[in-house]
Amino acid sequence: MRLVEISEGKAKILVPDQREYEREGKFDPAWAPVFYNTRMVFNRDISVLAVSVISPKNIVDALSATGIRGIRYYLETTPPQTLVLNDLDKGAIELIKANSERNGxxxxxxxxxxxxxxxxxxxxxxxxxxxxxxxxxxxSSIKATRNNGHVAYTATDLSPLEGKAKMSCKRKYDAENSKLSFSKEVGVRVLIGKIAREAAILEKAVIPEIAFYKDYYYRVILKVKRGAKRADECLNNLGFYSECNNCGFSYEGKERIDRCPKCGSPMKTAGPLWLGNLYNMDFLTRMKEELKTRSYLQNFSKLDYFISLLIKEGKYNQHYFNLEFLSSKLRLNIPPKRKILECLGDASETHFDPKGIKTSKNFQETLSCIKGLNDR
Ligand SMILES: C[S@@+](CC[C@H](N)C(=O)[O-])C[C@H]1O[C@@H](n2cnc3c(N)ncnc32)[C@H](O)[C@@H]1O
Ligand SMILES: [Zn+2]
Structure with a gap:
């Protein structure tokens, strides 16, 4: 395996030389013998900020590939007392060893x-x-996480999570799914819903610190607490989302509903999924503080913008409204997002979707704004 040195954050690591594994000028990181993906730098950056807030005494990076993630946690946060870098692949292990040594x-x-x-x-x-x-x-990862500790997951299987591959969602997440107009948010909530149910098996509860969608993946970081009663309370956050394809009405609640209460049409449903908060606002604010001391990050401005947006939209737990979808149901033009935000007053853009808005206002109030702005 021919190797090249790359820099990411404060780490300098060896990765497989991409040129050796290109096919017809294209490259997929999965084609190289050890996996390294530049499109995940943002994911690792944001995780560095989260780990620096958490400041854990010990870390297990269970699927390390080149070791980059754990190595960055070690170099860019208060170093943990113990760091385990693990991978099943022998080639990865050679690289993890070399990269750990190179970075002290x-x-x-x-x-x-x-x-x-x-x-x-x-x-x-x-x-x-x-x-x-x-x-x-x-x-296994919930089992491994100590009381009041944290566990982080990346999921890149968007098709099942966003309702395109329904059977796959049933198999992997034990949830029904459908393509809804706000499916980007459905995905992260189906994922947390599954994690909460697995945690409950072990009499543990999970509490999201940060959960987001980006490019082609979801990332969630959760606090884990022990206790059967806490696990029961955690399961109280599970429920369903439904959407009417006829009039556009959407529902969220503990019980699933099959018929639209507005027009009587059948509704598309996703769930069980997580209806609780996606963010701990204090945690996000502390991540933003941590970012201030890390101007060396190439994604500095993007990270600042992104975390600030999560802080803004985190105020609203109701799923986002897709303005394009609602306008099409009303057979009206999509008003400029800025105007809708002004009309709703208590509302924000959302990182989930550039066509989406988050608000404390309900479906009917949001429709009224779209109608009102079209009438002007
Ligand atoms: C997506 S890559 C990890 C990327 C890495 N965390 C990063 O940030 O660059 C997934 C890794 O999991 C490893 N893997 C797959 N199945 C595994 C298993 N059952 N146990 C341990 N490692 C496994 C693969 O060899 C691969 O290196
Ligand atoms: Zn309807």
């Missing part, structure tokens, strides 16, 4: 199946960053 990182490098490792270990912070769905690793 004191890590325990293990070559195990992530599940068998996680069932036998415990840590304050566990990172699960797999190919596709994290579902096969949820139970």
């Amino acid at each position: 990182v004191n890590a325990l490098v293990t070559n195990r199946d992530a599940n068998s490792l996680l069932f036998e270990t415990s840590a304050d912070y566990v990172d699960v960053d797999p190919f596709g769905t994290p579902s096969p690793f949820i139970l």
